[in-house]
Amino acid sequence: MTSPQQRIALYAVVVFLSSALLLVLEIVAARLIAPYVGVSLYTWSAVIGIVLAGLSVGNALGGAWADRRATAGAAGGVLLLSGLASLAVPWILWLIASRLEHIELSILSTSLVLVMALFLLPAILIGIVTPLLTTLALAQSERTGHIVGMMHALSATGSIIGTFAAAWWLIPALGSRNVVLASGVSLFLCGLVLMTPLTGPKRLTATAVAFAAAIGLGISTWFNPALASPCDHESSYFCIRTIDEGEHPTLGKARSLVLDHLLHGTNVENDGTYLSAPYVQLMQELMCRHHHDKASLKAFFVGGGAYTQPRAMWLASMPVDITVAELDPVVTQIARDELFLDDGDMRVIHGDARAVLRRLPAGERFDIIVGDAFHDVSVPYHLVTREFAELLHARLTDDGIYVLNLVDTYPDGRLAMAMMRTLGDVFAHVDVWLHEVPYEKSRVTYVLSASKKPTEIVGVPDELNAVTQPRRRWLRVTQRLSTDIEALGTVPILTDDNAPVEQLISSLFTTGIGQ
Structure with missing residues (x-):
């Protein structure tokens, strides 16, 4: 008892x-x-x-x-x-x-x-x-x-x-x-x-x-x-999978990285400069055209993921000093083991990009900063605010450029508009691009660029044709979004105290568009 x-x-x-x-x-x-x-x-x-x-x-x-x-x-x-x-x-x-x-x-x-x-x-x-x-x-x-x-x-x-x-x-x-x-x-x-x-x-x-x-x-x-x-690996951050996409006749094996339910990037074995995703290729085009007259570059990547963009930048024609801030060390290891990444000459720092940028030596500046840390429709709030934009502005050289992508809807992309307003409050020049302008309301991937000086784009002012492979065309939608902002009048400048990201992209969560 x-x-x-x-x-x-x-x-x-x-x-x-x-x-x-x-x-x-x-x-x-x-x-x-x-x-x-x-x-x-x-x-x-x-x-x-x-x-x-x-x-x-x-x-x-x-x-x-x-x-x-x-x-x-x-x-x-x-x-x-x-x-x-x-x-x-x-x-x-x-x-x-x-x-x-x-x-x-x-x-x-x-x-x-x-x-x-x-x-x-x-x-x-x-x-x-x-x-x-x-x-x-x-x-x-x-x-x-x-x-x-x-x-x-x-x-x-x-x-x-x-x-x-x-x-x-x-x-x-x-x-x-x-x-x-x-x-x-x-x-x-x-x-x-x-x-x-x-x-x-x-x-x-x-x-x-x-x-x-x-x-x-x-x-x-x-x-x-x-x-x-469904996960090949599970870290403290992601359910991680790699998908074998087959073998290209000349480019070798192709593999993709999936984090949770989003495909983050596809790498090919024999040509790291080949960029299959239109928005990734556009970001590369904008960066290279902006600095077409430079002999060497220094780049900082907010997020590594499949390391598709850092790998392509490293293998480009001009010498590039690359720093990558990737939150998840497991993702980096998988990119090395399965996605053909050779990062021996890159500086990879595992940690939050905003904290990493603050810890770097005070005088360190970059010609390029790439923002690719958004996880599908999940947005790290602290990486979209005016305070973060001010940190980026301080870390860029006078002729530097910040390029990022985000998921929103078109034509009423309220997060894209808010980001344009927020970056425009810090940078002198901001542009927004799309691969295709849909005929009806759709989920799209926007690419934004921000710089202290004008971005030099060769050709038609609101149209950009690829000089790299594959051949693609992108459209500048900056003016369209600017007009919509004036009509709406309710899109905020995002700050550390007020960054209502989910509210701005609520239709992606509450309707079938977001799936």
Whole structure:
């Protein structure tokens, strides 16, 4: 027979562990849906909102159940079910994700459906446990305030540790699918502990059935190739995949890098100057034409990704001193191992580009700064503000140029307009370009250039024809956006205190255009 103190300690440990595991599942939820909807404020709000909703419903149910004299065995049974629900997550994802891709839902709607289907039930079940066990602990002690405070503190502490453990250790070390399986097994074991000693044939039978189901789900999930993670590698930042694009007759092998659900770049083995994406080629054309009369260049890249642009710049005809600020060291290593990157003569610094620029020696200046750190429709706010533009202005030479790309809609690209206004508040000359002007509202990739002196473009003022391969044409849309800004009158200059990026590109999240 266990003492009251031992029972209280057991209930406290289970509350701590179940709370930690719920937050592990919450963090991994964002990673599991990232290959289908990316990562943004909208997807994170869907994850946090649904999990909190499930937790709230569970707490209410657990409190009502506690008033009806629920037992530790009942709490254990709920944890067994939560473990089974967690083990079923890869199966549910496999069943619905592919079907959702064929339905024209918005990113926000897809995020809500995925998170609800995957994690609402586990959150409800785990939420039931804390009020049940807190009530059971109160029956073992007269120190009611102490028990309630302790249980709340342990629940919060478990949540904190679960958050950090998932993001900093578990996901990079084990991968998302394995973290889900481990969480399901851990919840199941917590339930078994609460249900011992097993008394009565019904409880024994129910536990045996649940145990067999858990073993079956775990084994079938582990060995089923259809349920394998879509990621080749998982870092603290991305689900990373490389795709073999085949072999070109003269250019050799071609491989692409996919971060979450966005293709970030395609590299060919034998010709690093070949740029398949129109916006990447345009950025290269603008930089080289702006500095066509220079014997050598010094360039800084905000983001490396597939390293397509730094690689092309390095292999161009003129000598270039290249510095790359890439947030994720795993991405850099994959570019070296699988994407034909030879960065032996580049300076690669792993860290946030804004922080890296600030740490560089005070007198270091660049002829070119390239902004390619936007992740699909997810925009790092601190890299679009006037304060960041002022830092770039200070780091550019007098004849330097800043070139960046961003995703928005056309014709009412409010983020593109805001960026043009923001850069125009710091730089003397700003231009905006498109590969094609769509006939109807569409998702497009804008290329912006900003400089202290005019950009020298040869040929028709609002039309640029490629001098590199493949042959392409781009159109300047600066004047069109300027006219729209005057008509709207509501597009802000982005600052560190006010950068409503998601609001400006909300149609990409709330309509099918963004997919």
